Amino acid sequence: MRADARRNRERLLAAARAVFAEHGIDAPMATVARRAGVGVATLYRHFPTREALVRGAFARQMETCGRALGDALAADDPWTGLTHLVETVCALQREERGFPAAFLDAFPETREEHARSREQAERDLTVLVRRAQASGALRPDFHPSDLVVALVAHCGLVAALPDDPRASRRLVAYLLQSFRAAPPTAPLPPPSGLTLRGLPLTPEGGGSRTPRRS
Amino acid sequence: MRADARRNRERLLAAARAVFAEHGIDAPMATVARRAGVGVATLYRHFPTREALVRGAFARQMETCGRALGDALAADDPWTGLTHLVETVCALQREERGFPAAFLDAFPETREEHARSREQAERDLTVLVRRAQASGALRPDFHPSDLVVALVAHCGLVAALPDDPRASRRLVAYLLQSFRAAPPTAPLPPPSGLTLRGLPLTPEGGGSRTPRRS
DNA sequence: GCCTCAACGGACGATCTCGTCCGCTTGCCA
DNA sequence: TGGCAAGCGGACGAGATCGTCCGTTGAGGC
Numbered sequence: 001m002r003a004d005a006r007r008n009r010e011r012l013l014a015a016a017r018a019v020f021a022e023h024g025i026d027a028p029m030a031t032v033a034r035r036a037g038v039g040v041a042t043l044y045r046h047f048p049t050r051e052a053l054v055r056g057a058f059a060r061q062m063e064t065c066g067r068a069l070g071d072a073l074a075a076d077d078p079w080t081g082l083t084h085l086v087e088t089v090c091a092l093q094r095e096e097r098g099f100p101a102a103f104l105d106a107f108p109e110t111r112e113e114h115a116r117s118r119e120q121a122e123r124d125l126t127v128l129v130r131r132a133q134a135s136g137a138l139r140p141d142f143h144p145s146d147l148v149v150a151l152v153a154h155c156g157l158v159a160a161l162p163d164d165p166r167a168s169r170r171l172v173a174y175l176l177q178s179f180r181a182a183p184p185t186a187p188l189p190p191p192s193g194l195t196l197r198g199l200p201l202t203p204e205g206g207g208s209r210t211p212r213r214s
Numbered sequence: 215m216r217a218d219a220r221r222n223r224e225r226l227l228a229a230a231r232a233v234f235a236e237h238g239i240d241a242p243m244a245t246v247a248r249r250a251g252v253g254v255a256t257l258y259r260h261f262p263t264r265e266a267l268v269r270g271a272f273a274r275q276m277e278t279c280g281r282a283l284g285d286a287l288a289a290d291d292p293w294t295g296l297t298h299l300v301e302t303v304c305a306l307q308r309e310e311r312g313f314p315a316a317f318l319d320a321f322p323e324t325r326e327e328h329a330r331s332r333e334q335a336e337r338d339l340t341v342l343v344r345r346a347q348a349s350g351a352l353r354p355d356f357h358p359s360d361l362v363v364a365l366v367a368h369c370g371l372v373a374a375l376p377d378d379p380r381a382s383r384r385l386v387a388y389l390l391q392s393f394r395a396a397p398p399t400a401p402l403p404p405p406s407g408l409t410l411r412g413l414p415l416t417p418e419g420g421g422s423r424t425p426r427r428s
Numbered sequence: 429g430c431c432t433c434a435a436c437g438g439a440c441g442a443t444c445t446c447g448t449c450c451g452c453t454t455g456c457c458a
Numbered sequence: 459t460g461g462c463a464a465g466c467g468g469a470c471g472a473g474a475t476c477g478t479c480c481g482t483t484g485a486g487g488c
Binding site for chain 1: 318359360363369371373375385387388391393396402403404405406408
Binding site: 216217218219242243244254255258262 | 444448454
């Protein structure tokens, strides 16, 4: 790859993050190109689709999410691991503007290519949850899919209120406290059964569709 | 108003709900008109802006949300009232497809016209929270803005996963349990201080902007 | 230093959506 | 029943975005 091509690629990614943060991930491709100081053709040459650009722009964040699950499993105390996992992912969503939208966009459908690593992540999460329950810190009726529910809800919150880190922190605190085992609570409704499809808890986990808001 | 005009208006509202549910509230106006079996001009005559159409389509839901706060205040037990409030609003978001997006769209900025009734709602909510805390059921560090946080987060969840009522119910249950006063929990981060601006907890509360996703 | 081709840029046609304009239709009152 | 104005429909021009095509440029191997 020629030096100028590499340079332009980096410029495009930085411009994409800036533009997505400011105008949302539906911002015109031409805006990103202009911000990067290149022509549209160059943008399309490097990233043939908007999805490829989004994926490229937030690749680092996706990877961080992916590592977070591994770190959580490796932690001495499973509850601490789970807590760190939730806080890491939520902090990322809070801090990188366009990321929550990319995260949500990535969620609903993902190519089957990454099915293998997703299944692994799924198993890891199950193990983490079981261990945390066995340690007595996590409530016994917690279901792995509850983590997905929590992350998607938090994601929706920061997408709606990107200027309010306090709201995010507050929600995370409430959720983590309600996950904690406590003596006598009312039974929960049945778990949602959501899987990790597309959730970037695995390093490759990225999205494919570009759904409109519902 | 002529009979055919009234009929068309109703048709348009029904079509709008159907189309918004299926394609999101950004669906082309022409699609709504076609679904209603009328021309675009008729649509624009009845609803000059997309916002007016959205507002009209979900007016009943907005009103229900508005009443819910009054009902909560009137309830014998304030905790029961608060619980009903949250469950009513969340059930509405869960059941009417396009409503969560409309709700979120309505949120960030609202005309100052309704400032008065919003302030009233704000006061009502504060009273409700104080009463529930005095009764011992609501945790003392709960802040009225936490209700906004919870509703927006739930809204984001159902907007992202409109086909999964179980996820919604699960989140609501976790949140309500974490709001409940319990002996010894870690201190929460500072409250977000969000207000009810635009949240349709007051009968007139509707939105004005059409923000893109962030 | 020269030459070649990878890489560039921006114009352009296609597509989509918006909101208005204007001639026609029809409900309703006298 | 007749007339008229409220109401209707669809064509249309403006504006925005997409993604491609093609002539030009300059990076890097020799």
